[in-house]
Amino acid sequence: MHCNQDPNLELSLARRVIIFLIGTVESMLFAGTIFGWPQLVHVLKVEGLYGDLCDGTTHSMHQHNRSELQPSSSSSSSTSSQANTFNNTRCAAHNTTFEVSMSQEVGVEQCSPQDERFALIFTLTVGCYSVPGVLIGYLLHHAGLRVTRVCAGTMLTISFLFLGMATKESPHWLFPAMILMALGGNQLRMSLVQFGDLFPLHRSTAITLLSGMYAASAAIFLIFQETASRGIARAHVCWFLACVSSLTIFFSFLMPVHHIPVQDNYEPERKTTEAKAAVPLTTSLLSGSSFLHQYWFFMALFAVNNYQQTYNIWITTTACSVREAGLYSLIYSYGSLFCVFFGPVGGVFTDYMVRRASKTRSELSRRVKEIQASFWPLLVTSMSTTITYISILFFHPAAIYISIVSLFITRPCAIAVSNAYLRIRFPADHFNRLLGIYGTVTSLLMFMQYPHFMWAQQMYYPAHVTVLVLLALSYMNPIHLLFTPLMKDAVIIRDNLDEEQQHSAKVNRL
Structure with a gap:
């Protein structure tokens, strides 16, 4: 299928603003809903989904002394016992008990078979x-x-309709619900990224804003916990969300049929260079920058998703009561709302550095500095990801709060900063395809989450320390941007510059 859109299509300012606002709201509501999984798991556990997998004799009691809680299956490790021992000491000092939900046979206490089933669903969902x-x-x-x-x-x-059908008696609807939610959410997210081209002079800011907004959608499952406390059935909430998400279909007809018109800062020069062939996609895909960024992107998301998958077990082990565990779950969801303020920061900084680069007299040097503008956003994202992941090694409320604060930066920036970097580093014509290829490779590798989860059940600290070591290697991606000769070669290849253009003065820009 070929593009049938007018190549000279121009959008009015009003239409561009309306399209951008629609995209922002859609990203904030539905682009990354599945990443609110820890909040949803808490709700589903209280409702008793997959509670039949637990040992009824162990969990039928409505109250357990925290000091008497033992790992619920042989898969629990000695490390988990050490964590429980630490937690028991803290809870004993407060003279508290861990209360199981009175309305269900199974509450939110640890149950390895149930946790493993939810971990499997999340692994498949993230992969999809x-x-x-x-x-x-x-x-x-x-x-x-x-x-x-x-x-x-x-x-x-359809995903929200299926989620409303998932109950304690029919939990199997949860699988197709989450898979469809993942597929639809990612399609929406990838289609929104190109909206950054609506404002060429502020492209990185717009891209990171749209990309980072997906993190706020993780808080949508907070609605279930709030409405349940008011006696509103989860199915009714799901029907409402299904109606809201269907508006995406109708809003699509307000937008260009094929793509948002693209303009680059050096577009005038490109238009005068008619004899040059387009750079092949394989040139970008097989470059050193591509491999380093693919690894960085995978490790950032792998660490974040492992954290989210472990979060419910972590807070259950750390908490002294169901109420305390519920509080940590609520904080996680409310924290997602603050993510929207951090996502655009990397883009604002990148645009600022690009504007500074415009003062450079050499055209080649200017383009190199534009690429290097992503150094600090990539580095800060790596650092915040590391802090978030280190936190799960400590079973203490302070570690939970630290992890949530650092997650404010990590969750939106892992994708937002990555998208802005791809748009700058590689040709615009390669952007959508590279975005898809990186996403597919990352998701295929993401299926390692479940084996890692099982390993962490047996050897908690070795499993998570291994991820930290691999995460440290991902710092090579931002660091390699500092090697200016390497970046000059990258620009020459990307823009197919001849000898004269490499030494030319800067051209007029938009």
Whole structure:
């Protein structure tokens, strides 16, 4: 399918603003809903989903002394016992007990078979979030924006209907609900990224704002906990969310059929260079920067998703009561709302550095500095990811609060900063396809989450320290941007510059 959009299409300022606002709200509501998994798990556990997998004799009591809690299966490790011992001491000092939900046979206490089932669902969900990314990238490139968005809206609507059908008696609806939510959410997220081209002079800020907004959608499951306390059935809430998500389909007809018109800072020069062939996609894909960024992107998301998958077990082990565990779950969800303030920061800084680079007299040096503008956003994201992950090694409330604060930066920036960097580092024509390829590769590797979860059940500290070591290696991605000769070669290849252009003075820019 070829693009049938007018190449000279221009959007009025009012239309651009409306499209951008629609994209911002959609990203904030539905682009990354599945990453609110810890909050949803807490709600589902209280409702008793997969509670039948637990030992009824062990969990039928409505109250357990925290000091008497033991690992619920042989898969629990000696490390978990050490964590419980530490926690027991803290809880004993407060003379508290761990209360199980009175309304269900199984509450939110640790139950390894139940935890493993939820971990399996989350692993499959995260894998499905971006495994089809390469197909979505090519779908955007060939079929266009409208077709992709209609598919996304349809999947999201059906996913919320299925989630409403998931009950203690019929938990199997949870699998297709989460998978469709992941597929639809990622299609929506990838289609929104190109909205940054609506404002070329503030492209990085716009991209990181749209990309970072997906982190706020993780808080949508907070609605279930709040409405349950008021006696509103989860199914009714899901029907409402299905109606809201269906609006994505109708809003798609307000947007260009194929893509948002693209303008680059050096577009005038490109238009005068007619004899040059386009740079092949493989040139970008097989570059050193591509491999380093693929590894960085995977490790950032792997660490964040491992943290989210471990979070419910971690807070249950640390908490002294169901109420305390519920508090940590609420804080996690409310914290997601603050993520939206941190996502655009990297883009604002990148745009600022790009504007500073515009003062450079050499055209080649200017373009190099534009790429290097992503150094600090990438580095800060790596540091915040490391702090978030280190926190789960400590079973203490302070560690939980520290992890949530650092997650404010990590969750939105892991994707937002990555998208802004890809848009600067590689040709614009490669952006959608690279975005899809990186997403697919990352998601295929993300299936290692479940084996890692099982390993952490047996050997908690070795499993998580290994991730920290691998995470440290990902720092090579921002560091390699500091090697200016390497970046000069990258720019020459990316823009197919001849000898004269490499030594030319800066050109007029938009």
